[in-house]
Each structure stands twice: as C-alpha cells, then as structure tokens.
Amino acid sequence: MAYPNPTPAQRWTRFGILSVIVLVVNLPIILMVMNSFQTTDQLMQRSSLLPHDLTTANYSYLSERTNFWRYLWNSVVASTGSTITSAAAAALAGYALSRFRGRFVTTYSRTLFIVQMFPIILALIPLFILFRTLGLINSPLSVIILYTVVHLPFATWMARSFFDTIPRELEEAALVDGCSRFGAFLRIVLPLSGPGLAAIAIFSFLFSYNEFFVANVFLRDENAMTLPVGITMFMQQYSTDWGSLMAAATLTVVPTFILFLGIQKYITYGAVSGGVKG
Amino acid sequence: MSAVDLSRSEAGTWRASARAWWRTGDALPFLLLAPSVLLILAVIAYPMLTGFWYGFTDGSLLKYGRFVGLDNYVELITSRDFRHALWFSLVFAVFNVVGCYALGLGLALLLNQDVPGRPFFRVALLLPWIVPSIVSIVSWRWMMADERALFNQVIGLFGGSPVYFLSDQTWAVVMVIAIKIWRSFPFMMLSLLAALQSIDRSLYEAASLDGASRWNQFRFVTMPQLRNISIVLALLMTIWTVNDFDTPWLLTQGGPANATENLVLLAYRYTFGRNDVGLGSATSFVTLIILMILVVFLLRRQKER
Structure with a gap:
C-alpha cells in the first residue's frame, strides 16, 4: 500500500503467513486427496493424520466395480454440449452489447441480471413437468438447455469485455472494403477474439462439469447421472466406504484443476468485471 | 380487385x-x-409464468391441478416449516455475507502487498471456490464424520467431549454456514483485490504526507474507496446464498429436523418429496419476490456509480 519498500524480513514474514493460510484453507482438499490412497479400514483406525502404506485399491475398485466411468462420460457429454451452445449464444449477444446501443440492447442487458439472480428452483418445477411430457428426463439435452441459460449472463459479459478490447477501426475498414457488418464480425472480430472465446468455453465447461442441483433434478437414472450426482450414490449406497468416496471425489476434481489452471488469469474478466460492473 | x-x-x-x-x-x-x-x-420466462400459475393450483408432478385460489399461499404463511425456512435463509445469508466479506477483505489486503510468490497464493486461495460442491462437502464431511474425526480430535486435545456436528441442530447450522463461507470467500477476495489495485496510489501518498497512520489510511482512504463495490458484492452474495441448494442439501439434506432447510430446499422438498407442485411453486415464487427486492437495490446502486 503506502509503504512502498518493505524490508526482506517483512516480505518473507508475509510469505510465511500466507503459506500457513493456504495450507489451512485447503486442508479439506489436501486431506481428501491423501486419504483416497487409504483403504476404508485404514481410515477408520485413524492411527495418524498423515497416510501410511499407500494403496490404490480404492481407484481400482472404482474403475472396475462402479459406474464411475459412465458418470464421467455423461459429465463430458453434458458439459461439451452446453459449452458449445452457451459460447455461441454468448459470442453473438456479447458482440451486440459491445457494439450497439438502443432500448432493446439495454433491456436485454437488464434481463441478464434477472437471469443471474433467478431462483433456479422456480424454473425447475415447470420444466420438469414439460420435459417429462417431452421425454427429456434422463436426457443430457435437459441439462444442456438449462446450463446454457444459467451461464449466459456470465459468458455474455465476459464476451463483451473481450470485444470491447478490439478496436472498431478494424471493422470500419472492412465495411469500407464492402464487407457486411455481420461479415466483419465473422471474419475480423471473431478470429481476433480466439483466446477470449476459448476462456469463455473453458469457464462454461467448468461450471457445467461442477454443477449439481439441475443435474440432480433431471438426471434420475443411474445410467444418465453426471459425476456430481453419481458421487451422491456412493454416499448413500456405500455410506461407510470413505475410501471409494474420497477416490471418486479426487478423480472428479482433477479435470476441474486442470481447466482452472488454464484460465485463472482470465478469471477477473468474467467473474469480477461481469458480475460487478454489469 | x-x-x-x-x-x-x-x-x-x-x-x-x-x-x-x-x-x-x-x-x-x-x-x-x-x-x-x-x-x-x-428457460426463464415460460417457467416463471407457469410457475406463477401453478402456485394457485393443487397439481402434482404427474397431473395438472385445479385452481385453488390463494390456498397454497395461506398454507405456506401459516406453516412452521415455511417460517423456519425464511428465518434460516436470512441467518444463512447474513452470516455468510459477513463471514466471507471479512475473510475476503483480509486476504485481499494481504495479497495486495509485496509478497514473494504472490501469483501462486492468489491461485491457491481460489481453490475452494472452483472445486465442485460435492467434492467440498465430501472433504469437509470427513473432518467431522464421527467422534474420532479430525475436528473431534482437535476438540479432544483441548479436553472437550466429542461433538456430533451433523446430528446436532445448532452445530449443523454452524457447519453449513462455515462451509458456505469457505466456498464463497475467494470470490470476495478476488473482487476486492481488483478494487484495491484500482485505488489511486497518490491518495495514500497524500495521506502519509499528512502523517496518517496505517490504520487511519485504511479507515479514511481504503474503506471509502471500497464502499460502493462492497455494497454491490454484499448484495450479489446475498442473492447467491439465498439461492444456494448444494451446501445445505449435500451436507445435511436440510436436517436434522429441518434445522438447515432454506427456502430453496423447502420448495424442493414440497415439489419432489411431497409431490405438491402448487406448494412448491408458491414457495419458489416467494423466493423470487425476495430476490427481486434485492436486485432492485443492486441495480439502483450500479446506476449511481
């Protein structure tokens, strides 16, 4: 802050404090990962906090005797589908918000706020009844449609902030050369916002992959469940089988971590500037 | 012709x-x-209108109901479950907003200083936020699973007797709030850090020339600069907390004895547990109205800025 030149001692004290905080804050996750290499018997003895006699027994059990891969596949299908639809819809809408003014655009911008705060339970009840008559319960299509809309505000704001950084002069030059406005968007703006669109896509994927509530309502058959819903089956069926439960949770979190590391530098764009600035 | x-x-x-x-x-x-x-x-407008209509009917998930007027709303207002859910939603939101704001601000102030390895700390502190809800609940549950779980071992070190966190009504509420704070503070931290970094440095230079102490700089420079964004963040977080289903459901399913049941869980239980679409829709509509009021405040705030 206002004291610009801290001594090395001060800097390393802060370093120490932050290291301890990071450890404490992430303790639940760290313990979960370590304990996934212990059998449930070892875990119940609880002879020490740190694991000993590491074993991958939980992971082979998970792979061979449970629906884990099925859940993972369902998660990938639902997340990929909703990523494509929401990135496409958000790119178009984000461009409109970035380049056009007028009552329609402003109203839409306001509507996104309503969408963001909307209690999803209110949408789930009528949609459950509708989807049941349409035969969409237990179909990935049901969650894909829901996720697309749930992600729309965030993805649109993020797309807008990327398009805002692309100078309008480029499009104007294209217009002079006889390009249509939409053509200028497709050929000039879109290719330039590649990294931004990739970040939006990964965010959408991450959110869909993590999502529990909607999937829990629409995917009721065990063969249709995504990972977060599938794991709750472990909690019920194998209620004391902590080993498998923690192995399943650990494997679930691996794709989340990888995707997150890829986009963490963009996170301020969407989450913060989107949600807060509007 | x-x-x-x-x-x-x-x-x-x-x-x-x-x-x-x-x-x-x-x-x-x-x-x-x-x-x-x-x-x-x-996905929003159609369900909102039909949901509004369902609130005045007595249908189930399998068949459409008849119009019953305000019966559902009357039943709701007179039911103890509803009043409790309303109360818990409020408690949940207030404690979570205060808790994650305090934690987020503290960490943002720490991260805003000159520290070796700052990018690493920033990312490492975001993990609780990006982990799937089910994973965070599984990991926390293990730490309080039974009388020999980590929390109880720590309590034992201080000579206390074991606590059954998930079957005691007060402790269940405390744990739901604690986990929600843990899952929410990184967003606060990230947003406040961005705000801190956009404060004009010359304000601090002027303050220190005037001999302001560090605490006074925080009080009279930093906090006023953060005021608006703090209000926006608090409102956003309130909305998200009222809407939260995952934390209480996955930890306690609303129990023990409905102690951790908020409005969303109640609407879910009415609809998918009791198969009473009318009552469930009415409950979620009340939730919508409450959130609408918060959004009006939020939009007004943002216009002012």
Whole structure:
C-alpha cells in the first residue's frame, strides 16, 4: 500500500503467513486427496493424520466395480454440449452489447441480471413437468438447455469485455472494403477474439462439469447421472466406504484443476468485471 | 380487385423495408440477440409464468391441478416449516455475507502487498471456490464424520467431549454456514483485490504526507474507496446464498429436523418429496419476490456509480 519498500524480513514474514493460510484453507482438499490412497479400514483406525502404506485399491475398485466411468462420460457429454451452445449464444449477444446501443440492447442487458439472480428452483418445477411430457428426463439435452441459460449472463459479459478490447477501426475498414457488418464480425472480430472465446468455453465447461442441483433434478437414472450426482450414490449406497468416496471425489476434481489452471488469469474478466460492473 | 392489389403492394413495401432494415445493418443487434432471447424465454420466462400459475393450483408432478385460489399461499404463511425456512435463509445469508466479506477483505489486503510468490497464493486461495460442491462437502464431511474425526480430535486435545456436528441442530447450522463461507470467500477476495489495485496510489501518498497512520489510511482512504463495490458484492452474495441448494442439501439434506432447510430446499422438498407442485411453486415464487427486492437495490446502486 503506502509503504512502498518493505524490508526482506517483512516480505518473507508475509510469505510465511500466507503459506500457513493456504495450507489451512485447503486442508479439506489436501486431506481428501491423501486419504483416497487409504483403504476404508485404514481410515477408520485413524492411527495418524498423515497416510501410511499407500494403496490404490480404492481407484481400482472404482474403475472396475462402479459406474464411475459412465458418470464421467455423461459429465463430458453434458458439459461439451452446453459449452458449445452457451459460447455461441454468448459470442453473438456479447458482440451486440459491445457494439450497439438502443432500448432493446439495454433491456436485454437488464434481463441478464434477472437471469443471474433467478431462483433456479422456480424454473425447475415447470420444466420438469414439460420435459417429462417431452421425454427429456434422463436426457443430457435437459441439462444442456438449462446450463446454457444459467451461464449466459456470465459468458455474455465476459464476451463483451473481450470485444470491447478490439478496436472498431478494424471493422470500419472492412465495411469500407464492402464487407457486411455481420461479415466483419465473422471474419475480423471473431478470429481476433480466439483466446477470449476459448476462456469463455473453458469457464462454461467448468461450471457445467461442477454443477449439481439441475443435474440432480433431471438426471434420475443411474445410467444418465453426471459425476456430481453419481458421487451422491456412493454416499448413500456405500455410506461407510470413505475410501471409494474420497477416490471418486479426487478423480472428479482433477479435470476441474486442470481447466482452472488454464484460465485463472482470465478469471477477473468474467467473474469480477461481469458480475460487478454489469 | 383493388383490395387484393392493395394488400399485394403493402406486402411488397413491407418486404422492401425489411430488406432495407437488413442491408443497413439495423437488424443486426436483434439477430445477434435472438438466440439468447429465445433461450431465456424458454428457460426463464415460460417457467416463471407457469410457475406463477401453478402456485394457485393443487397439481402434482404427474397431473395438472385445479385452481385453488390463494390456498397454497395461506398454507405456506401459516406453516412452521415455511417460517423456519425464511428465518434460516436470512441467518444463512447474513452470516455468510459477513463471514466471507471479512475473510475476503483480509486476504485481499494481504495479497495486495509485496509478497514473494504472490501469483501462486492468489491461485491457491481460489481453490475452494472452483472445486465442485460435492467434492467440498465430501472433504469437509470427513473432518467431522464421527467422534474420532479430525475436528473431534482437535476438540479432544483441548479436553472437550466429542461433538456430533451433523446430528446436532445448532452445530449443523454452524457447519453449513462455515462451509458456505469457505466456498464463497475467494470470490470476495478476488473482487476486492481488483478494487484495491484500482485505488489511486497518490491518495495514500497524500495521506502519509499528512502523517496518517496505517490504520487511519485504511479507515479514511481504503474503506471509502471500497464502499460502493462492497455494497454491490454484499448484495450479489446475498442473492447467491439465498439461492444456494448444494451446501445445505449435500451436507445435511436440510436436517436434522429441518434445522438447515432454506427456502430453496423447502420448495424442493414440497415439489419432489411431497409431490405438491402448487406448494412448491408458491414457495419458489416467494423466493423470487425476495430476490427481486434485492436486485432492485443492486441495480439502483450500479446506476449511481
């Protein structure tokens, strides 16, 4: 802050404090990962906090005797589908918000706020009844449609902030050369916002992959469940089988971590500037 | 004859003006927004209207109900479960907002200083936020699973007797709030850190020239600068907490004895547990109204800035 030149001692004290905080804050996750290499018997003895006699027994059990891969596949299908639809819809809408003014655009911008705060339970009840008559319960299509809309505000704001950084002069030059406005968007703006669109896509994927509530309502058959819903089956069926439960949770979190590391530098764009600035 | 000619020429001008609308590019914003608008109509507007109607009927998930007037709302207001859910939603939101704001601000202030490895700390502190809800609940549950779990071992070190966190009503509430704070503080931290970094440094220089102590700089420079964004963040977090299903459901399923049941869980239980679509819709509509009030405040705040 206002004291610009801290001594090395001060800097390393802060370093120490932050290291301890990071450890404490992430303790639940760290313990979960370590304990996934212990059998449930070892875990119940609880002879020490740190694991000993590491074993991958939980992971082979998970792979061979449970629906884990099925859940993972369902998660990938639902997340990929909703990523494509929401990135496409958000790119178009984000461009409109970035380049056009007028009552329609402003109203839409306001509507996104309503969408963001909307209690999803209110949408789930009528949609459950509708989807049941349409035969969409237990179909990935049901969650894909829901996720697309749930992600729309965030993805649109993020797309807008990327398009805002692309100078309008480029499009104007294209217009002079006889390009249509939409053509200028497709050929000039879109290719330039590649990294931004990739970040939006990964965010959408991450959110869909993590999502529990909607999937829990629409995917009721065990063969249709995504990972977060599938794991709750472990909690019920194998209620004391902590080993498998923690192995399943650990494997679930691996794709989340990888995707997150890829986009963490963009996170301020969407989450913060989107949600807060509007 | 002449009438036919007239309509044909009208159609012709309509088509011509549509073509002109398209060619000048005036149509473009509408077309760009069309897919999103259609999706929002289908997933938000349609359920909102039908849900409003369902609130006045006595249907189930399998068959449409009859119109019963305000019966559902009367039953709701007179039910203890509803009043409790309303109360818990409030407690949940207030404690979570205060808790994650304090934690987020503290960490943002720490991270805003000159520290070796700052990018690493920033990322490492975001993990609780990006982990799937089910994973965070599984990991926390293990730490309080039974009398020999980590928390109880720590309590034992201080000579306390074991606590059954999930079967005790007060402790269940405390744990739901604690986990929610843990899952929410990184967002606060990230947003406040961005705000801190945008504060003009010359304000601090002026303050220290005037001999302001560090605490006074925080109080009279930092906090006023953060005031607006803090209000926006608090409102956003309140909305998200009222809407939260995952934390209480996955940890306690609303129990023990409905102690951790908020409005969303109650609506879910009415609809999918008791198969009472009318009561469930009425409950979620009340939730919507409460959130609408918060959004009005939020939008007004943002306009002021």
